[in-house]
Amino acid sequence: MPEPQSYLVCASQRSGSTLLVESLRATTVAGNPEEFFQYLPSTSRSPQPRQWFEGVTDEAVLSLLAPLEPGVEDTRTAEQWRDQLLSLGRTPNGVWGGKLMWNQVSLLLDRAAGLPHRSGADLRSALDDVLGTDITFIHVYRPDVVDQAVSMWRAVQTQVWRDDATPPAPNDGAEYSAEGIAHLAGILRDQERGWREWFAAAEDRSPLEVSFTDLVADPQATTAKVLLALGLDPDLAPPPPLKRQSDGRSREWAQRYRAEATEKGYPL
Incomplete structure (x- = not known):
């Protein structure tokens, strides 16, 4: 029997990856891609x-963020973890879909370390051992890290990560902080560098590139391109299932941050 097909959307937070995976999910034939890791x-x-x-340690930043909640320890074995994510991510036609952010690589490596009969200890080996060797990589990226960091700064304050209906309310409670945005911009820039270096290191993981700009401009056409690359019917690409969350306040914050970043040496 041929190995079931798997694809992995590789991205960083607020890059547009959720719009893409929800569009792929809506086809009902392109796996059930979630952020399993x-x-x-x-x-x-x-x-x-x-x-x-x-x-x-800046209390002006930390005071804008919700306190930590304890949660519940995950007691699944590595094999139970793998089997569950494979089941949840696959559609009846055998296609599995998922999403991995660069900051989650260490979590994936730690989880996969407990699997029997490991093929190696690096990221590609972990992915092969979890998903099988027939993996299509889709790299979603956002060219403007400032806009991306502003979006994430609002999201970590409001804990609203997606919008199925309307744009964010002007009084959502989020407050501007150049320091908070700068911290996230540094993280996001490092994540994007991590993906690009990993993809460049070996030809067997050359990805399909998807730009945030193209995705937002024409979500349906971009999803169709991905479906075609997966050997699926591009005509199944649906209208966008999510609304874009950016609004005038985000644009104002990005403009304000750029002005401050030039003066204070923050990431751009």
């Missing part, structure tokens, strides 16, 4: 707002 074993939760700011 984001959950911390100690809490069974994705990283909480303050965990993005470990090492930051």
Whole structure:
């Protein structure tokens, strides 16, 4: 029997990857792509707002973030973890889809370390041991890290990561902080560098490149391109299932941050 087909969307937060994976999910034939590798074993939760700011001592930043919640320890074995994510991510036609952020690589490596009959200890080996060797990589990236960091700064404050209906409310409670945005811009820039260096290191993982700019401009056409690369019917690409969250306040914050970054040496 041929090995089931798998694809992995490789990205960083607020890059547009959720719009792409939700569009692929809506086809009902392109797997059920979720961010399976984001959950911390100690809490069974994705990283909480303050965990993005470990090492930051500025109370003006930390006071804008929700306190940590304890969560529940994940007691699944490595094999149970793998079997569950394979089941959840696959559609009946055998296609599996998932999403991996660069900051989650260490979590994936730690989880995969407990699997029997490992083929190696590096990231590609971990992916092969979890997903099989027939993996299509899709790299979603956002060219403007400032806009990306502003979007993430609002999201970590409000804990609203997606919008199925309307743009964010002007009074969502988020407050501007150049220091908070700068911290996230540095993280996001490092994540993008990590993906690009990893892809460049070996020809067997050359990805399909998807720009945030193209994705937002024409989500349906971009999804069709991805479906075609996966050997699936591009005509199944749906209208965008999510609304874009950016608004005038995000644009104002980005403009304000750029002016301050030039003066203070923050990441751009």
